[in-house]
Amino acid sequence: MYTEKVMDHFEHPRNVGEIENASGMGTVGNAKCGDIMRIYLDIDENGIINDVKFKTFGCGAAVATSSMATEMVKGKSIQEAMEVTNKAVCEALDGLPPVKVHCSLLAEEAIHAALWDYAQKNGIEIQGLKKPK
Numbered sequence: 001m002y003t004e005k006v007m008d009h010f011e012h013p014r015n016v017g018e019i020e021n022a023s024g025m026g027t028v029g030n031a032k033c034g035d036i037m038r039i040y041l042d043i044d045e046n047g048i049i050n051d052v053k054f055k056t057f058g059c060g061a062a063v064a065t066s067s068m069a070t071e072m073v074k075g076k077s078i079q080e081a082m083e084v085t086n087k088a089v090c091e092a093l094d095g096l097p098p099v100k101v102h103c104s105l106l107a108e109e110a111i112h113a114a115l116w117d118y119a120q121k122n123g124i125e126i127q128g129l130k131k132p133k
């Protein structure tokens with residue numbers, strides 16, 4: 001049912017934890033299942049995501065997608081991080097079972113919420129970023 005990459009990220013999730021005094025933090029819930037995810041970003045003065053950590057109360061697919069998503073935004077610019085969509089994360093994991101695709105939405109939404117938090121704190125606007133629900 002799950003690809004090797006999904007199992008690998010589920011069993012050995014990358015970047016689990018929290019960042020004290022994070023530049024941006026986002027917490028989102030999945031309306032479909034009630035699972036919760038929080039993402040912390042450490043963004044330097046050049047707008048590069050130096051570090052990222054996540055925590056989730058969620059299913060295996062949520063853990064695997066968060067883990068992959070954190071790997072995909074680490075070391076990237078804010079605009080590059082905006083391109084890490086749930087679709088991109090699913091593809092990087094070689095796919096998720098159809099019933100589990102909603103799980104991958106959490107990671108994208110949590111990253112966006114954390115970027116929104118960062119933008120608010122710094123009084124900047126991030127192109128293409130909408131206010132989190």
Ligand code: FES
Pocket residue numbers: 033034035057058059060
């Ligand atoms: Fe139970 Fe996702 S619905 S862990």
Ligand code: FES
Pocket residue numbers: 030033034035058059060061062100102103104106
């Ligand atoms: Fe809820 Fe996967 S079942 S995030």
